[in-house]
Amino acid sequence: MNEKIKLTITYDGTQFHGWQVQKGKKTVQSTLQDAVEQVAGKRNSITGCSRTDAKVHANEFVCHTDFLNIPCEKIPMAINAHLPEAVAVKNAEIVPEDFHARYSCLGKEYIYKIFNSHYRDPFLVNRAMFYPKPLDEKAMNDALCAVEGKKDFRSFMAQGSKIEDTVREIKYCDISRCGDMLTLRVAADGFLYNMVRIIVGTAIMASEKNLTYDDVSRIIASCDRKNAGPTAPPSGLYLNKVFY
Amino acid sequence: MNEKIKLTITYDGTQFHGWQVQKGKKTVQSTLQDAVEQVAGKRNSITGCSRTDAKVHANEFVCHTDFLNIPCEKIPMAINAHLPEAVAVKNAEIVPEDFHARYSCLGKEYIYKIFNSHYRDPFLVNRAMFYPKPLDEKAMNDALCAVEGKKDFRSFMAQGSKIEDTVREIKYCDISRCGDMLTLRVAADGFLYNMVRIIVGTAIMASEKNLTYDDVSRIIASCDRKNAGPTAPPSGLYLNKVFY
Numbered sequence: 001m002n003e004k005i006k007l008t009i010t011y012d013g014t015q016f017h018g019w020q021v022q023k024g025k026k027t028v029q030s031t032l033q034d035a036v037e038q039v040a041g042k043r044n045s046i047t048g049c050s051r052t053d054a055k056v057h058a059n060e061f062v063c064h065t066d067f068l069n070i071p072c073e074k075i076p077m078a079i080n081a082h083l084p085e086a087v088a089v090k091n092a093e094i095v096p097e098d099f100h101a102r103y104s105c106l107g108k109e110y111i112y113k114i115f116n117s118h119y120r121d122p123f124l125v126n127r128a129m130f131y132p133k134p135l136d137e138k139a140m141n142d143a144l145c146a147v148e149g150k151k152d153f154r155s156f157m158a159q160g161s162k163i164e165d166t167v168r169e170i171k172y173c174d175i176s177r178c179g180d181m182l183t184l185r186v187a188a189d190g191f192l193y194n195m196v197r198i199i200v201g202t203a204i205m206a207s208e209k210n211l212t213y214d215d216v217s218r219i220i221a222s223c224d225r226k227n228a229g230p231t232a233p234p235s236g237l238y239l240n241k242v243f244y
Numbered sequence: 245m246n247e248k249i250k251l252t253i254t255y256d257g258t259q260f261h262g263w264q265v266q267k268g269k270k271t272v273q274s275t276l277q278d279a280v281e282q283v284a285g286k287r288n289s290i291t292g293c294s295r296t297d298a299k300v301h302a303n304e305f306v307c308h309t310d311f312l313n314i315p316c317e318k319i320p321m322a323i324n325a326h327l328p329e330a331v332a333v334k335n336a337e338i339v340p341e342d343f344h345a346r347y348s349c350l351g352k353e354y355i356y357k358i359f360n361s362h363y364r365d366p367f368l369v370n371r372a373m374f375y376p377k378p379l380d381e382k383a384m385n386d387a388l389c390a391v392e393g394k395k396d397f398r399s400f401m402a403q404g405s406k407i408e409d410t411v412r413e414i415k416y417c418d419i420s421r422c423g424d425m426l427t428l429r430v431a432a433d434g435f436l437y438n439m440v441r442i443i444v445g446t447a448i449m450a451s452e453k454n455l456t457y458d459d460v461s462r463i464i465a466s467c468d469r470k471n472a473g474p475t476a477p478p479s480g481l482y483l484n485k486v487f488y
Contacts, residue, residue, distance in 0.1 A: 012366040057367075076363055085369040119320055122256040123301075125329040127367070 003067045004099055005075065007032075007046075008091040013057045014126040014235065015086055020051045028052075028087060032063070035082035039075075040068055049101040049242045050108065050191075055126065055234040059111075060090070062242040064101040067094070099244075107171065109187040109241040110196045112232065114204075117180035128181070129200075129236035135207045137177045143206035144173050144184075146216035147199060154223040156199055157192035158231065166192055166223075175203060187241070194231050201229030247311045248343055249319065251276075251290075252335040257301040258370040258479065259330055264295045272296075272331060276307070279326035283319075284312055293345045293486045294352065294435075299370065299478040303355075304334070306486040308345040311338070343488075351415065353431040353485040354440045356476065358448075361424035372425070373444075373480035379451045381421045387450035388417050388428075390460035391443060398467040400443055401436035402475065410436055410467075419447060429484070438475050445473030 009032065017025040021033075029046060037043050048063040068075060075092035083089070098104075113128035115121055116135045124130070147156075150169040157166055173186040184200055202219065205211060206229075219227045253276065261269040265277075273290060281287050292307040312319060319336035327333070342348075357372035359365055360379045368374070391400075394413040401410055417430040428444055446463065449455060450473075463471045 010366055012369070080364060085364060086366045088364045088366055090363050119334050120324060120329065120332045122254055122330045122332055123371070125256070 003094050004064045004097060005066070005068055005072075006093050006095040006099060006101070007063050007065065007075075007079075007089055009058065009061050009063065009087060009089050011058050011061065011087040012126075013052060013055050017054045018052050018056065019048050019061070028058075028061075029063075031084065031087055032079075035079050035087075036065060036068075038082040039070070039078045040066070044068075047101050049105050050239070052239060053194075053234050053237075056237045056239070057127075057235075058239040060241055061239055062101050062105070062244075064095065064099060068092075104244055105242055107187055107189045107243040108191065108239060109185065109243075110191070111238045111240045112184040112186075112196060112200045113236045113238070114182040114184070114200070114232075115180060116177075116182050121180075126235045129233055131204065133208075135182060135204065137175045137182055137207075139210065140175050140182075140203045140207050142213055143211045143216045144175065144199070144203055146213045146220065147173050147186075151220055152223060153192055153195060153220065155219050155225055155228045156195045156202070157225065158194035158198070159225050161193040163192060168192065168195070173199065185240070187243075196237060197232040197234065198225075198228050198230075200232035200236070203229070204232070205229035247338050248308045248341060249310070249312055249316075250337050250339040250343060250345070251307050251309065251319075251323075251333055253302065253305050253307065253331060253333050255302050255305065255331040256370075257296060257299050261298045262296050262300065263292050263305070272302075272305075273307075275328065275331055276323075279323050279331075280309060280312075282326040283314070283322045284310070288312075291345050293349050294483070296483060297438075297478050297481075300481045300483070301371075301479075302483040304485055305483055306345050306349070306488075308339065308343060312336075348488055349486055351431055351433045351487040352435065352483060353429065353487075354435070355482050355484045356428040356430075356440060356444045357480045357482070358426040358428070358444070358476075359424060360421075360426050365424075370479045373477055375448065377452075379426060379448065381419045381426055381451075383454065384419050384426075384447045384451050387455050387457055387460045388419065388443070388447055390457045390464065391417050391430075395464055396467060397436055397439060397464065399463050399469055399472045400439045400446070401469065402438035402442070403469050405437040407436060412436065412439070417443065431485070431487075440481060441476045441478065442469075442472050442474075444476035444480070447473070448476070449473035 076089040115128040154166040171187040320333040359372040398410040415431040
């Protein structure tokens with residue numbers, strides 16, 4: 001029977017050079033492959049739902065691998081026993097052979113955390129962007145509405161990226177405040193390179209420079225990366241949900 | 245004018261050998277003294293509200309030092325510029341000469357976090373105790389009621405401690421659950437060595453062994469450390485409030 005295992009994992013990305021295997025660097029993919037090898041007794045390839053950059057976190061990240069000959073409910077504990085504390089398998093389930101962590105994915109939700117306080121919080125080091133000047137989340141939300149919908153997001157793609165088709169559909173994008181913590185939540189059918197971090201930089205610019213909905217619409221229409229805000233640091237970014 | 249400065253700080257205790265200066269070890273007190281020296285231009289002594297153990301955290305820790313000749317509202321930023329990310333000054337205020345961070349303290353509140361889930365959470369490493377077996381917070385609360393009030397807490401003091409007067413008054417002690425996170429909250433006029441961590445170990449024992457209010461009352465009355473539960477690990481413990 002040709003079945004696959006779908007693994008849902010979570011990781012603190014601080015110590016990793018992202019998801020994808022890179023020679024000589026500690027990545028989540030190679031760390032997980034090492035652990036699965038201990039359980040399976042052979043080197044299984046593991047395919048992730050997306051790449052994540054160095055220092056980016058995942059509350060939920062999905063990958064698939066070959067069928068493991070142990071009951072599904074025992075897989076998380078079995079693999080976790082061989083993983084460092086920064087990575088954990090939350091769930092394992094059998095999926096049909098045609099399931100693919102990346103190609104079957106319908107969309108993803110990211111969150112980005114901004115700690116907006118005049119003092120640093122030691123517990124948020126590497127977990128949120130620290131931004132000491134007051135931010136106006138109302139203004140940010142008004143401006144961010146402009147990114148919702150199916151649009152060409154070339155202005156929100158890292159320069160040098162070779163992707164040709166830069167049209168994506170953002171399902172929702174909003175910012176909420178809980179005390180000093182701002183959380184941006186954005187879901188789309190797909191994301192360009194650095195897209196969320198550039199959206200965050202643009203949202204902060206919207207608060208700082210009083211950008212409106214129309215201003216952000218013009219930034220999008222310009223298809224010019226230079227018009228959008230700076231790329232926010234990776235450590236505030238979390239892959240939060242993966243939709244199938 | 246003989247005035248003092250009261251500093252309210254917060255720290256992630258993971259990398260520190262507790263508050264108190266120890267030769268050759270990185271402690272919060274020595275780290276803070278180094279930073280204050282940079283601001284004051286001389287070595288000021290800093291007196292804390294209590295000792296904390298290695299790996300124990302503080303959401304709020306109070307200390308006093310000599311008057312610094314800069315406006316109070318600028319002190320946190322000035323000192324924070326010289327502190328590592330794991331420590332931050334939240335507030336500074338001028339207090340009368342007779343204020344003493346330790347002797348003027350009327351009581352303290354600690355919290356202890358237990359992550360009660362079958363999988364580890366990478367974001368709670370060194371921040372909460374991981375306890376995979378289900379805990380019954382109702383049973384724990386019922387049993388914990390027995391520690392409230394003015395009592396001899398010798399059973400809840402680390403063996404080898406030389407304190408003679410082991411009577412303390414616990415104002416409140418309860419556990420609440422939010423999803424998989426249990427938070428024990430306890431306030432007292434003072435705490436014996438390892439007292440909170442032994443209370444946590446006893447609370448877990450109460451869930452595991454169905455201890456009742458009466459059982460815990462007997463543990464207290466025995467004045468014998470061996471009857472209480474094990475000492476929970478330091479990394480779940482946070483000094484949360486200091487009362488003056």
